[in-house]
Amino acid sequence: MVADPDIAAFVLNYHDITDRVRATEAAKDLNAQLERRMLHLQALRRIDMAITNAVDVALALDIFLEQVQADLKVDAAGVLLYDAHTQTLQPTAARGFDGDLDREARVPLGAALAGYAALEQRTVYLQDLQRDPRWGSVVGAEWQSSYAAYWAVPMLAKGQLQGVIELYATHTFVPDAEWFEFLETFADQGAIAVESVLLFRSLERSNIELQLAYDKTIEGWAYALDLKDEETAGHSQRVTQMTVRLARRLGVEGKELTHIQRGALLHDIGKMGIPDSVLLKRGPLDVEERALIEQHPVYAFDLLSPIDFLRPAIDIPYCHHEQWDGSGYPRGLAGEEIPLPARIFAIVDVYDALTSERPYRSAWSRERTLEFVREHAGSQFDPEIVEAFMAMVRAES
Known part of the structure; x- marks a missing residue:
């Protein structure tokens, strides 16, 4: 019968159709797999962007x-972050649960399902969570009764434990090798996300602490200068506070305001280079001594300009003795050639000096001092800033 040419042709045609069907099915499976992998890569890309920007x-x-929830087709998921100091896991984020995140929970390594996954650094998988005496940890046990399948996956970055992902599904299913591959990739990516953000926060904290240490050092320098000259005790703090208030009134904010604050504190730092015999002299200064005193802004520039952190604050220490009409020192700048911080500070510095008690004269009254400032607007001081200063002093009195 096989020798019959019609039957032989039928058999060959049947095998050909079967092979084509199988090839078509294989192509469909391959396309589906490629589509899943493409969606998986897109999900990883979105996570990568979140790491970069968050x-x-x-x-x-x-x-x-x-x-994770969308790509792995689970009903709920959560993350517990690892605290190396207490060696516990703390619920930090969750999606898909009816109940709230159990933020007060602390899961020791080895305890519960998540703690066991963290300690052993391997995935824990239960086909039916309800048959196990243990529970997940990201939410309370009372919110886990509707879930069947459960996974706890350690999140490791460079071999260091960052936390554990918990996944929950309401139906029982046995994932294939591809699903577990995706899961492990997500765990690795999540660990990198956590490590990156925590590292950024740690650097940010360290930077804040360093800035505070710098500012304390600056305050210490200013205080030391005030102590050196009893006549100016407390002067640096007073002029700094008033300068910052005036700068705010003029619209200065953010980092520029911080630089003004530091510059005001350090306005007389250059006097560290002046001999005490000249700096603390009670009588009038001779020509050479006066010339030496007038070098202190230059000394301030030489001292502060090599320090990157303080270079933006140098305008006040270097330029606060310049005058609007160009008759000041050390460079004879005029008008808006004088940096704004120095123009602001110059008024406050004179006001505080005249309203403070000195051994050789009594403190001036506020009104007499304001009149002096007004009279020197356009010659010694920037007239527009004088107006703002007058308004501020009257508003504060």
Whole structure:
């Protein structure tokens, strides 16, 4: 019968159709797999962008969990971050649960399912969570009764534990190798996200602490200068506070205001280079001594300009003795050639000096001092800043 040419042709045609069907099915499976991998890569790309742009752990984890939940087709997911100091896991983010995140929970390594996954650094998988005496940890046990399948996956970055991902599904299913591959990739990406954000926060904290240390050092320098000359005790703090208030009134804000504050504190730092015999002299200065005193802004420039942190604050120490009409020192700048911080500070400095008690004269009254400032607007002082200063002093009195 096989020798019959019609039957032989039918058999060959049948095998050909079967092979084509199989090839078509294989192509469909391959296309589906490629599509899944493409969606997976897109999800990883979105997580990568979240890592790059987020500076907040909660935000980064929320984006991360959204991708995990959608790509792995689970009903709920959460992250517990690892605290190396207490060696515990703390619930930090969750999506898909009816109940709230159990923020007060602390899971020791080895305890519960998440703690065991963290300690052993391997995935814990339960086909039916309800049959196990242990529970997940990201939410309270009372919110886990509707879930069947459960996974706890350690998040490791460079071999260091960052936390654990918990996944929950309401239906029982046995994932294939590809699903577990995706899961492990997500865990690695999540660990990198956590490590990156926490590193940024740590650097940010360190930077703030360093800035505070710098500012304390500056205050210490200013205080030391005030102590050196009893006549000017407290002067640096007073003029700094008033200068900052006036600068704010003129619209200065942000980093520029910080530089003004530091510059005001250090306005007389150059006097460290003046001999005490001249700096603390009670009588009038001779020509040479006066010339030496007038070098202190230059000394301030030489002292501060090599320090990157303080270079933006140099305008006041270097230029606060310049005058609007160009008759000041050390460079004879005039008008708006004088930096704004120095023009602001010059008025405050004179006001504080005249209203303060000195051994050789009594303190001037506020009104007499304001009149002096007004009279020197356009010659010694910037007239527009004088107006703002007058308004501020009257508003504060």
